[in-house]
Amino acid sequence: MTTESTLMSEFLAALWVMVPMALVFAFCEWLHHVKKVAVETTRKISHVVGGMAVLVLPWVAGTHWTVLGIAITFALVLVISKKLQLLPSIHNVARKTRGAEYYPIAVYLIFLLSAGNPLLYSVPILVMAFSDTGAAVVGQRYGLVSYRVIDGFRSLGGSVTFFGLTFALVLMGLGIAGYGDLPTVLLITLLTAIIVTAVEGISVHGADNILVPYATWLVLRHAIGLDRDELGLWVMGTALTLTMLLATYRQAKLNATAFMAAFVAGTLTFGLGGPLWFAILCVPYLLYSATRPLVADSAPHNSTDMPALVSTFSVSLLLVLAFGHTGEALMFVPFAASVATVAGIVMAGVLHSKAFGTVIVVLGGTLASMAALLPIAFADKVSPPMNVLVWLALLGGFVGPIAVQGFRGLEWSPSRARLGGVLMGTAAAATWVVGQVLG
Secondary structure, X not given: OOHHHHXXXXXXXXXXXXXXXXXXXXXXXXXXXXXXXOHHHHHHHHHHHHHHHHOOHHHHOOOHHHHHHHHHHHHHHHHXXXXXXXXXXXXXXXXXXXXXXXXXXXHHHHHHHHOOOHHHHHHHHHHHHHHHHHHHHHHHHHOOOEEEEOOEEEEHHHHHHHHHHHHHHHHHHHHHHOOOOHHHHHHXXXXXXXXXXXXXXXXXXXXXXXXXXXXXXXXXXXXXXXXXXXXXXXXXXXXXXXXXXXXXXXXXXXXXXXXXXXXXXXXXXXXXXXXXXXXXXXXXXXXXXXXXXXXXXXXXXXXXXXXXXHHHHHHHHHHHHHHHHHOOHHHHHHHHHXXXXXXXHHHHHHHHHOOOOHHHHHHHHHHHHHHHOHHHHHOOOOOOOHHHHHHHHHXXXXXXXXXXXXXXXXXXXXXXXXHHHHHHHHHHHHHHHHHHHHO
């Protein structure tokens, strides 16, 4: 094809999506202004129909640049119209949300990640469009039991609906693609529906429009490359994570969102990294659970919320995701260092709350970081050099608690100080990996 014909083909592909989307916006405005349809309803209509409109992209767009152009165009339209108080059928909702602006970003992200695979593109988009909308409709009318998510709410009815729709959509997608035998398909479907439902349950301010399709893509992409035994092991890891959290959530004072965030972290770590990664991650969590009642500020009303948990374990989870994307075995080094740092920070926090001296606090944190590495002793093989791994992890356990106290001295919030401490403790290991990769 000539350059002119290629450009024309991509232009027509863009129109194939942009014209229906413009018509959807116009229709929703007509419903809102003329028929007096509530904004929540018109917003859901645009959410579902928009998802159906962009489904054609893998078949009509020849390059991700076309999809990027579409995404930027609609993101600008949505951002500018919100500032100018236009498109009230989309924006005029009482709750805080940026879901409309995140929608085109999610479409481009999933198109880029799926790399032309229709299954890995279509299923995440359908889950975002239908499962999310169905959960909102049912949750508002038949929510049954509600639970708080930071400054928002979710309901049991909505979450069950989301799980059911996601299960059906993934099963349908795998069936149409002709992937695998029925037991394998059911295992993939079950894993995806469980994990993505938990992700949706902790997403606020419209972030589910990015997190839900990304999580769907991530689990599907990894799961379809596993055999039935490996999938069964992941299911067992999911059950083990749930059992551990049910046994410890009272002791750890986890609220509903912290419980689900810990569940997502545990299941993804087991599935993407494997049993050894999961075992190492469990050490600081179990240490935290065991020592939580000993901390001075752990009054009965002072529960562990999701921001507190995320600030502590987010670095470790990001390294798990990086390994899931790249498959780089050396990612295990900064992951182990980050977990060892968390263990050190947890123990140092307990000792500090009991007014022990600096030497005892630092020594206790270092010993806890060593305990986090104990599961490695039972591993058959660890690809990074053991001496490097141990020293970098111990360095993290030494540096992290000191950094936390320094940040607290700067009047940082506890969550921010913990995150800074984990980053400082992981920095040396991350630097070593970069040197190994580039060198």
